[in-house]
Amino acid sequence: MSQLKEKLQEKIQAHRPRITRLTKEFGSVVIDKVDIGQCIGGARDIRCLVTDISYLDPQEGIRFRGKTIPETFEALPKAAGSEYPTVESFWYFLLTGEVPTPDQVKAVEAEFKVRQQVPEYVYTALRALPRDSHPMVMLSVAIMTMQKESKFCGFYNSGKFNKMDAWEYVYEDASDIVARIPVVAAFIYNLKYRGDKQVAIDQNLDMGANFAHMIGQSDQYKDVARMYFILHSDHESGNVSAHTTHLVHSALSDPYYAYAAGLNGLAGPLHGLANQEVLGWIMDFQKKLNGAEPTKENVTKALWDTLNAGQVVPGYGHAVLRKTDPRYTAQREFCLKTPGLKEDPLFKLVAMIFETAPGVLTEHGKTKNPWPNVDAQSGVIQWYYGVKEWDFYTVLFGVGRALGCMANITWDRGLGYAIERPKSVTTDMLEKWAAEG
Numbered sequence: 001m002s003q004l005k006e007k008l009q010e011k012i013q014a015h016r017p018r019i020t021r022l023t024k025e026f027g028s029v030v031i032d033k034v035d036i037g038q039c040i041g042g043a044r045d046i047r048c049l050v051t052d053i054s055y056l057d058p059q060e061g062i063r064f065r066g067k068t069i070p071e072t073f074e075a076l077p078k079a080a081g082s083e084y085p086t087v088e089s090f091w092y093f094l095l096t097g098e099v100p101t102p103d104q105v106k107a108v109e110a111e112f113k114v115r116q117q118v119p120e121y122v123y124t125a126l127r128a129l130p131r132d133s134h135p136m137v138m139l140s141v142a143i144m145t146m147q148k149e150s151k152f153c154g155f156y157n158s159g160k161f162n163k164m165d166a167w168e169y170v171y172e173d174a175s176d177i178v179a180r181i182p183v184v185a186a187f188i189y190n191l192k193y194r195g196d197k198q199v200a201i202d203q204n205l206d207m208g209a210n211f212a213h214m215i216g217q218s219d220q221y222k223d224v225a226r227m228y229f230i231l232h233s234d235h236e237s238g239n240v241s242a243h244t245t246h247l248v249h250s251a252l253s254d255p256y257y258a259y260a261a262g263l264n265g266l267a268g269p270l271h272g273l274a275n276q277e278v279l280g281w282i283m284d285f286q287k288k289l290n291g292a293e294p295t296k297e298n299v300t301k302a303l304w305d306t307l308n309a310g311q312v313v314p315g316y317g318h319a320v321l322r323k324t325d326p327r328y329t330a331q332r333e334f335c336l337k338t339p340g341l342k343e344d345p346l347f348k349l350v351a352m353i354f355e356t357a358p359g360v361l362t363e364h365g366k367t368k369n370p371w372p373n374v375d376a377q378s379g380v381i382q383w384y385y386g387v388k389e390w391d392f393y394t395v396l397f398g399v400g401r402a403l404g405c406m407a408n409i410t411w412d413r414g415l416g417y418a419i420e421r422p423k424s425v426t427t428d429m430l431e432k433w434a435a436e437g
Ligand code: FCX
Pocket: 239, 269, 270, 271, 272, 274, 307, 311, 312, 313, 314, 315, 316, 317, 318, 319, 320, 366, 367, 368, 369, 373, 374, 375
């Protein structure tokens, strides 16, 4: 058993009595109520999911295992020669809640080197798809194709399945998916945009650095990849991709089925696809400027044009957050400290939208949160480094989100969470309850 798996076993075993006690002794304690607005309005704010991987405070933003983004970056061991931690060290932290030692990180890196070999048939399947398929379709297909590798499914079919040990097989699948998904993403990038010029894995590089290497990027991009995958990993468990993954896995569908489903949710424009939409919006705006300089006035007009056409301003608003997303801030700070990037015209335009959009959205009066989310800033960085194919941006999100989703379902099985099955009611019932007050 690997060091990480052993640590996880210890943590899961220590946690189990807490869940048993809560269920047995305090199962009837009320922690929320549901009104008709929430029932019709996407179950917003209803407290009915449990996760310890991350928590999203509306004012403060995300905390991974109790740490804010700056605290997380500060605490974790860094990649060699970098200010940023490796994704592998973050994976250890997300799973266990403990900051790993450099040796523990090395052990995960070594484990991932073995796990990251993607079966050849995945590439055959991807090459068989129409080349103009959306890269999110390709990513989802790749994950589904690998389902036959599932160790969890094998355990289920072995006749020896039991609830106590099931998490170990989810962990195996989860680790395989996390290790392989950047390799698959790089393959998709090279297949779609670089004439199928594929690059072999560099066994000496950590996950983020290897991704940069595989898509033909510069050394500087290594930190972009590390930062990007970590920032996009988890946003507690009610968001569409994490919730879908959890829901599908709750039926004991294996992690491949579950994460392919999560990715399909991430591909929605109100969720992960918003990062692609942001770049599309900016490019449309620049086209309309026809060479003129962007100003506060013409940005304001473009925002109102979007709103008046009944569309949303991509990259702004959030279902839970009520302040600027700290994932936006972390990326903005990366831009500000990177020579060249802060002078980049696209960064300046995004900064101007940041100055303008909250006021416009407040005046528009609909959104509960006029502030930017993670997607408003992420595309600019990719664009600057030459990853200009913006329909690929959600794939990058999907690589990062695998970390959170896979950590979550490993713990779901560790703690034996039930199949998810909320109750639905009819409109007649709602009207009857409404009339009764
Ligand atoms: N532009 C215009 N209108 C907006 C808006 C925006 N950016 N954000 C919210 N609104 C509107 C909603 O469409 C809704 O209108 P309606 O009453 O006519 O249906 C109203 O404001 C109230 O919505 P609100 O409660 O503030 O937000 P929701 O929880 O319903 O939706 C999302 C949250 C994120 C879906 C919404 O803010 C949005 O569509 N934003 C743009 C897309 C985006 O950036 N998504 C990425 C979010 C996230 F970071 C991620 O998952 O990656």
